[in-house]
Amino acid sequence: MDSHMLHTLEYDRIIRQLTDEASSETGKKRAEEIRPSFREDEVRQMLQSTAEAMDFLRLKGDLSLQGVRDIRSALRRARLGSVLSSSELLHVAGTAEAEKTVRAALSGIDEEDVSLPILLEMTGRLAETRQLAQSISSAINEDGRVMDDASPELGRIRRNMIQLQGSIRSTLNEILRSSKYQKMLQEPIVTQRNDRYVIPVKQEYRGAFSGIVHDQSASGQTLFIEPQSVVNQNNRLRELEMAEEREVERILGELTVQVSELGEELEHNLEILTELDLLLAKARLGRRLKGVTPRVNTDGVIFFRKARHPLIPEEEAVPIDVELGREYRAIVITGPNTGGKTVSLKTVGLLTLMAQSGLPIPVEEESSVAVFSGVFADIGDEQSIEQNLSTFSAHMTNIIRILDQIDERSLVLFDELGAGTDPTEGAALAIAILEQVLNKGCRIVATTHYNELKLFAHAREGVINASVEFDVETLSPTYRLLIGVPGRSNAFEIAERLGLSREIIGIARSQLSSEENRLEDMIGALTADYRKAEEEREEAEALRREAEDLHRELKRQLETWENEKERLRESARREAKTIVTRARREAEEVLEQLREWARERPGELKEHQLIEAKKRLKEAEPETSLRVCSREESGPTRKIEVGDEVLIKSLGQKGQVIDELGEDEFQVQAGFMKMKVRAGDLEWKSSPRPEQTDRGSTSYRRSSNSVRHELDLRGKMVDEALPEIDKYLDDALLAGFDQVSLIHGKGTGALRTGVQKYLDRHPRVKKYRPGGQGEGGLGVTVVELK
Structure with missing residues (x-):
């Protein structure tokens, strides 16, 4: 697409917002270069990548790659044998360190919570460079200074320098305090000139003060002299400074060699980190716009639910519903000026371009997009004084250029088609242009004021009328887009509300033909019917949501009741078991006493009588086990699978199946415990709800655990x-x-x-x-x- 079309739809403003969301230097450059793709597979891949990045932000909060810099020039210099400066090495370290940061961030993602195959694959391709980052960071501090402990030799040199500087200052301070020299000094301070320690001496005492003059003040009244007593010490200090420079150069050279050895890995990582930062920038933009990654369909259909223009603040934007490409291929929008026709037109075009760039768009989840070969727009007042073109001529020049480029996979947007000339000729020309574009198989959204185009949209197959709603009572637009209803001019109603006499309005109405009056009356009736149908639909939707909420509440209460019933039954069973056990023990004691009595009085009580008495006691024992329904009573047995919630019957505790160990054995997680349990000891309770997908479309919605990291x-x-x-x-x-x-x-x-x-x-x-x-x-x- 040419830059003129992108600018017309304000795509460049979206790209500026995307650039601001990138955290790295290279990510910002990549964001500035992004353009819509017209390949379906590439658009799907980009949207899926963005969806994963949005899931990552939702789980981890954010990931900054601010330390990543464009180090390609430094890497080329390192390969050529140049020694990199400390600041260049710090940039390399920041890029090398990002590899560790990214791995650490993504390693904390639980794949059971969310699947991030693209991000994990990108992370897996990163070469390990953290050791280089550690080497550089341990030698150079954040200010770019090579640290004392970068090498033992550098530490020794700097310690000697500090000691020598202290000795020089001590000697000079003695001179400053000496009564002999105080009158000679301009100020009692120690300073430096040409990297040598000096003191300021008055010009008239030059002959009385021995030493080397290094500088003088602008007035010439003050000389900065190095006293003879510290010349040798300053010379030694200068030698140490040069030794320090050589050692620093050596350290930087060694680090540069390490950078050169990992040059290819660093360039490879830089490309991956830049792409990752771009994905995170898209996700941040989507979070700010409260956008989603739409599904991509292969039918050439645009379906936007509650779409908002991304450059209008959310609290000011009025969402619109748009469907194009299924039952009809063209929408003709009519309505008053400043009513929102052009905004609706731009919303469709801009959201399409954003989706084809892999950007989230501010729509509801069920929205979907098609991938067009081009988005072409003729919008706004294109009058050019420099080119000596009228508004009409400028529009025609642009439309001619569009007609030469479109094909059957194009999306075409016309604003005020046919305007700027005689209304009769303009309407005829607009109809002819629409026919030409329809014959090429394009998808079209056009705005107009002409009644002829309303009639055309009503009669032409594949074309539908739409309008932007206008509230006559308040004399202001509502900005709602009404599909299927042509717009009214509302001129007479507005004039009457503003105070124009009914007599004048009546005369004006009489100038309209009967067909025009009937058309306006028909449009008014359609608008009223549409508004009533919309109110009834909203009421039905509210009732449906209320019914769903009630159903969920009843289901929850039923589950609570079942759990409580199970708890009470289990409590009763344990209590009954206790009672029976106590009764059995007492019965055994009674029988034992009977046996003993029988042994003492043989012949009076037989053993079989004792056995019979015990049998009768056992038969009197109440049933304490819970009744289990047969297959015929309970229906078919549910097969237990990994992920199911089950009841461990022997423990009376619920758990989740995490592994299948064999045909008749599972591993179950119950609280903190993992245990092996036979299938016969398990009772199925529930299974995880499967994710629903639409056939023929791609959805990137994510599910997450309620526990965050x-x-x-x-x-x-x-x-x-x-x-x-x-x-x-x-x-x-x-x-x-x-x-x-x-x-x-x-x-x-x-x-x-x-x-x-x-x-x-x-x-x-x-x-x-x-x-x-x-x-x-x-x-x-x-x-x-x-």
Whole structure:
């Protein structure tokens, strides 16, 4: 697409916002260069990548790649044998360190929570360069100065320099304090000239003060003299300074060699990190716009649900519903000026371009887009004084250029088609242009004021009328797009509301033909019917949502009742078992007493009578086991699979199947415990809900566990935070997390101290540490669980 079309639809403004969201130098450059793709497979891949980046931000918060720099020039110089400066090496270190940061961020993602195959594949292709970053960081500080401990020799040289500087200053301070020299000094200070320590001496005492003159003041009244007593010391200091320079150069040279050896890996990583930063910038833009990644269809259909123009603030934008390419291939929008026709037109075009660039768009989840070979727009007042073109001529020149470029996979947008000339001729020309574009198979959205185009859209197959709603009572547009209803001019109603006499309005109406009056009346009736149908639809939708909420509440109550019933039955069974056991024991004692009595009085009581009495006691024992329905009573047995929620009947405890060990044995997670359980001891309770997808379309919606990898405690007091931490750590352990982050902020440090004291005595905390680079620093405590 040419830049004129992109500028017309304000695509460049979206790209500027995207650039602002990128965190790295190279990511910003890549964002500036992004353009829509017209290949369906590439658009799908870009949208899926963006969807994964949005999932990553939702789970991890963010990932800054600010340290990544464009180091390609430095790498070329290193390969040619040049010694890189300390600042260049720091840029290399920042890029090399990003590899570790990215791996650490993505390694904490639980694949059971969300699947990120593209991001994980990108991370897997990163070469390991963290050792180089460590080497550079241990030698050069953040200010670009080579540190004393970069080498033993450099440390020795600098210690000698410090000692010698102290000795020089001590000697000079003695001169400053001496009564002999005080009157000769302009000021009692020690300063430097030409890297030599000097003192300021008055011009008239030059002959009385021995030493070397290095400089003089602008007035000539002050000479900066190096006293003879420190000349040798200054010479020695200069030798140490040169030795320091040579050692620093040697250290930088060694680090440059390491950079040269990893040059290819660093360039490879830079490309991946730049692409990753671009994906994160898209995700941040989507989060700010409250956008989604739409599905991509192969039918050439645009379906936008609750679409908003991304450059209009959310609180001011009026969402519109647009469907184009299924039942009809063209929409003709009519309505008053400033009613929102052009905004609706631009919304369709701009959102299409954004989606084909892999950007999230502000629509509802069920929206979908087609991939067009081009988006062509003729919008706005194109009058050019310099080219001596009228508005009509400028529009025609642009339309002619569009007609030469479009094909059957194009999206064409016309604003005020046929305007700027005689209305009769303009309407006829507009109809002819629409026919030509329709015959080429394009998708079209056009705005107009002409009644002839309303009739054309009503009669022509594949074309539908639409309008922007206008409230005559308030004399203001509502900006709602009404599909299927042509717009009214509302001129007479507005004039009457403003106070024009009914007599004049009546005369004006009489000038219209009967067909025009009937058309206006028909449009008014359609608008009223549409508004009524819309109100009824909204009412039905509200009732449907209410019914769904009621159904969910009843289902929840039923589950609660079933659980309570099961608990009561189990309690009753245990109580009955206790009673029976006690009765049996007492019966045994009675029988034993009877036997003993029988042995003492043989012949009076027979053994078979004792056995019969015991049998009768056992038969009198109440049934304590719960009745299990047969297959015929309960229906077919549900096959237990990995992921199902089950009841371990022997324990009376629920758990989740995490592995199948054999045909008749499973591994079950119940709370903190993992155990092997026979299939006969398990009762199926529920299965995870499968994700629904639409056939013939691609959906990138994500599901997530309710337990996050981080807990935000900022703004809380210590007493408020500790109970939340306790519950959160329990939930994290149950979710199987090995590591979590507690965000407490920096502030005064009181919350951090309270949190860490609590972690010191928590039995399930293995260890903890402050957050590292990219993890939040001292504002975050990273906790490892056991």
